[in-house]
Amino acid sequence: MKKQIYDAKNGMSYTLHGDYYLPDLVLNEEEPTYGKYGMLRKQFLKEHKSARYQYLLLTGKLNEHLNQTDQEAREQVEMLMKQMAEKQDVTEELKAQDQMKCVRLMNNIKASAEEIVLKNMIYM
Known part of the structure; x- marks a missing residue:
């Protein structure tokens, strides 16, 4: 043999x-360079998609996958927040007039954008 x-x-x-x-x-x-969304993706793969996680780990593509996912998720959240802020008329004028209302709206927009990204990119 x-x-x-x-x-x-x-x-x-x-x-x-x-x-x-x-x-x-x-x-x-x-050293991993991915952030929040990369860590969430890694945890999801470990717990729910173990075959895919093992494949990525064994082929040395796990960090690349997590970095790419993290980057795409951050860009998607930023884009969604910008679009939602425009639709809800969150402007600098509103910020100057009623700062607390602006903060509340932006917090809700961020939470909504992150929820969409988590559902469509991270947990699938």
Whole structure:
């Protein structure tokens, strides 16, 4: 039996240890750069999509996936907040006239935008 083999189907190499071929896995020690949405996505994958999580982890694509998801989610939240603020007439004039009302509206807008993004991007 060969000491090492390569499986072209999954792109992994294996080394013979006793009677078994074990995958040659290398832990990537990259510092994660993702934020809130990346962490939420990681937790969701771990708990509800464990096969996908394991695949991303073993292929070394987990951090890339989490960084991309985090970036896209932040951009989506910003865009939704801007659109919602325009529809609800939250302007600098309102901010000058009634600051507390403006803060309340913006907090509600942010919560709504985050809820939409979480449902459509993170928890799917």
